[in-house]
Amino acid sequence: MDLHIGDSKPTDEEKAAVDALLGPPESSWEGAARDEMRAADLRWARGGREARDRRDLLLPGLHAINDRVGWISGGALDYLCRRLTVPPAEAYGVATFYAMFSVRPRPATVLHVCTDLACAASGAAELCAGVEARLGPGSGVSVQRSPCLGLCERAPAALAIKAGDPVRTAVAAPATVGSAVLAGSAPDSADEEPPAVTAVPQAGQDGLVLLTRVGVVDPTSLDDYRAHGGYTALRRAFELGPAGVIREVTDSGLVGRGGAAFPTGRKWQATAAQPDHPHYLVCNADESEPGTFKDRVLMEGDPFALVEAMTIAAYATGAHQGHLYLRGEYPRALRRMEHAITQARARGLLGDDVLGQGYAFDIEIRRGAGAYICGEETALFNSIEGYRGEPRSKPPFPVEKGLFGKPTVENNVETLVNVLPILTMGAPAYA
Numbered sequence: 001m002d003l004h005i006g007d008s009k010p011t012d013e014e015k016a017a018v019d020a021l022l023g024p025p026e027s028s029w030e031g032a033a034r035d036e037m038r039a040a041d042l043r044w045a046r047g048g049r050e051a052r053d054r055r056d057l058l059l060p061g062l063h064a065i066n067d068r069v070g071w072i073s074g075g076a077l078d079y080l081c082r083r084l085t086v087p088p089a090e091a092y093g094v095a096t097f098y099a100m101f102s103v104r105p106r107p108a109t110v111l112h113v114c115t116d117l118a119c120a121a122s123g124a125a126e127l128c129a130g131v132e133a134r135l136g137p138g139s140g141v142s143v144q145r146s147p148c149l150g151l152c153e154r155a156p157a158a159l160a161i162k163a164g165d166p167v168r169t170a171v172a173a174p175a176t177v178g179s180a181v182l183a184g185s186a187p188d189s190a191d192e193e194p195p196a197v198t199a200v201p202q203a204g205q206d207g208l209v210l211l212t213r214v215g216v217v218d219p220t221s222l223d224d225y226r227a228h229g230g231y232t233a234l235r236r237a238f239e240l241g242p243a244g245v246i247r248e249v250t251d252s253g254l255v256g257r258g259g260a261a262f263p264t265g266r267k268w269q270a271t272a273a274q275p276d277h278p279h280y281l282v283c284n285a286d287e288s289e290p291g292t293f294k295d296r297v298l299m300e301g302d303p304f305a306l307v308e309a310m311t312i313a314a315y316a317t318g319a320h321q322g323h324l325y326l327r328g329e330y331p332r333a334l335r336r337m338e339h340a341i342t343q344a345r346a347r348g349l350l351g352d353d354v355l356g357q358g359y360a361f362d363i364e365i366r367r368g369a370g371a372y373i374c375g376e377e378t379a380l381f382n383s384i385e386g387y388r389g390e391p392r393s394k395p396p397f398p399v400e401k402g403l404f405g406k407p408t409v410e411n412n413v414e415t416l417v418n419v420l421p422i423l424t425m426g427a428p429a430y431a
């Protein structure tokens with residue numbers, strides 16, 4: 001493959017951001033210091049270094065640069081392309097696809113102010129005008145009007161993202177001009193966000209199924225999750241075996257909560273039956289529909305439930321690798337899910353031998369970067385694979401050729417979390 005890399009150089013900070021993700025480069029071909037610019041226009045060897053041919057690391061790489069510096073320069077893009085052997089023109093096409101990235105210089109802090117439905121009805125226009133008047137040029141903050149931030153129950157909402165190491169975020173919701181300006185200009189001193197349970201007025205009441213633990217458990221504690229019934233469903237799944245799990249899910253009548261209401265059991269059965277391997281599981285947490293924040297509440301309030309549910313879905317469909325595609329505007333859900341996955345891994349609930357059952361499964365988080373269309377399942381595959389998040393033609397359907405061209409079961413967060421009560425209470429009771 002010919003790669004025509006430009007001659008702009010990355011800064012040390014940009015290189016450090018990429019190297020923190022990919023590891024240090026080993027040869028001049030990959031951007032090591034010696035002979036750095038000799039590799040400006042060369043033929044790339046295939047194989048060898050781990051990062052090569054990992055086009056799927058392009059989106060995480062763009063995030064790494066954007067998080068550290070606040071925008072993606074030509075030199076940074078070239079360096080990332082060199083490391084991943086991706087043609088820069090294509091990477092530019094990807095970088096410019098997403099609203100959260102900029103390929104032009106901008107201040108380190110971006111304040112996203114939502115102007116979508118719920119916020120428009122709650123004074124977003126006045127909020128924007130007030131914030132823009134206070135944070136003009138020279139303030140070090142770029143104010144950007146944004147589609148729904150998934151904080152609709154606390155409209156109007158604003159989200160500040162301050163580039164650096166580490167990147168910092170702050171939410172103001174419900175936002176006033178003062179609280180939004182504070183979040184943008186000093187994210188560290190912004191008011192703490194109220195807990196996810198404030199979105200659940202019926203929290204703690206008897207008879208809740210999906211939300212039974214939200215506001216009740218400590219979302220950062222695996223022990224607390226287990227003390228409230230966590231991992232009972234996975235144990236039952238191992239007793240039933242993959243076919244038994246699919247039977248229960250089918251009998252429960254569960255349909256997809258991502259919008260299309262497709263019967264979940266049928267999708268799982270179709271994936272499990274595919275002779276081609278590996279099979280993949282993808283959890284769609286791109287939730288971007290204005291007025292929708294259910295997946296955020298589940299991930300922030302009961303994150304281990306999603307880890308357990310993804311493990312069951314993967315076990316039933318024969319997958320050993322799961323991807324959680326999480327929209328880029330959900331920093332707290334990201335922190336909670338990262339923590340839950342790390343804890344589960346440390347305690348043998350993810351990894352080579354889940355619950356000592358000889359079944360291997362792990363989860364990787366992929367962050368979206370501001371593109372509503374990436375919630376569409378095949379656009380989401382393209383996004384993970386490092387291409388522009390444009391939908392693919394169907395057929396073939398994802399159960400036959402999905403992520404990386406392999407059989408893939410993709411489900412919404414809420415769909416998956418429903419599998420836990422199905423297994424613990426049994427399909428007839430759930431139905």
Ligand SMILES: Cc1cc2nc3c(=O)[nH]c(=O)nc-3n(C[C@H](O)[C@H](O)[C@H](O)COP(=O)(O)O)c2cc1C
Pocket residue numbers: 255256257258259260261262264284285286287288289372373374375376377378410411412413415416
């Ligand atoms: C434009 C568009 C956007 C979508 N956005 C989402 C989304 O944000 N989250 C989601 O779960 N599904 C979304 N979907 C539906 C997915 O394509 C897919 O049907 C769903 O994730 C499958 O999961 P389920 O069977 O559990 O519902 C979207 C579909 C379209 C056409």
Ligand code: FES
Pocket residue numbers: 114115116117118119120147148149150151152155156157290291292
């Ligand atoms: S409409 Fe503004 S956060 Fe959803």
